[in-house]
């Protein structure tokens with residue numbers, strides 16, 4: 001299983017590379033990788049397992065964070081309702097792509113973090129509020145989905161990783177808390 005020891009930290013070259021597309025049909029290794037990334041995210045969101053294995057909670061993970069320079073991301077966003085055991089978004093995206101996005105921008109009010117960054121980097125990470133994403137699933141089926149708000153933020157954070165971009169690259173150097181006047185602040 002993937003643990004924090006497998007996640008590379010800032011300074012590792014893989015985090016600054018543009019990852020390569022995967023080709024279809026996928027090799028077994030890339031299908032298994034996606035499954036292990038999802039397993040990590042689920043474990044990281046389970047208080048007992050997270051504690052037992054010392055996992056930091058995550059809702060997304062990108063292959064470059066495992067020093068694998070491939071365009072593979074896993075998303076595991078729990079549903080907002082406590083009782084529902086269906087996640088809001090649970091998927092492994094191969095060759096994800098932002099097809100289009102809103103003019104409207106959004107940011108998480110308390111900023112972002114990253115499993116590959118062992119420090120708090122304050123500041124607003126302004127992103128597109130809505131995105132239309134295309135991706136392939138493990139069976140090579142093509143998908144096109146529209147995401148907004150928190151889910152859109154998470155997927156953009158992960159797609160940044162496969163392009164060698166870190167969340168703090170988006171923070172305004174001179175005024176980290178700069179918020180464009182019509183940015184949607186998500187709490």
Ligand SMILES: OCN(O)CCCc1ccccc1
Nearest residue numbers: 058060112113114115154157
């Ligand atoms: O790359 C995944 N990762 O470092 C885990 C944190 C993901 C994440 C955190 C805050 C806002 C969007 C996404």
Ligand code: NI
Nearest residue numbers: 113114115116
């Ligand atoms: Ni990250």
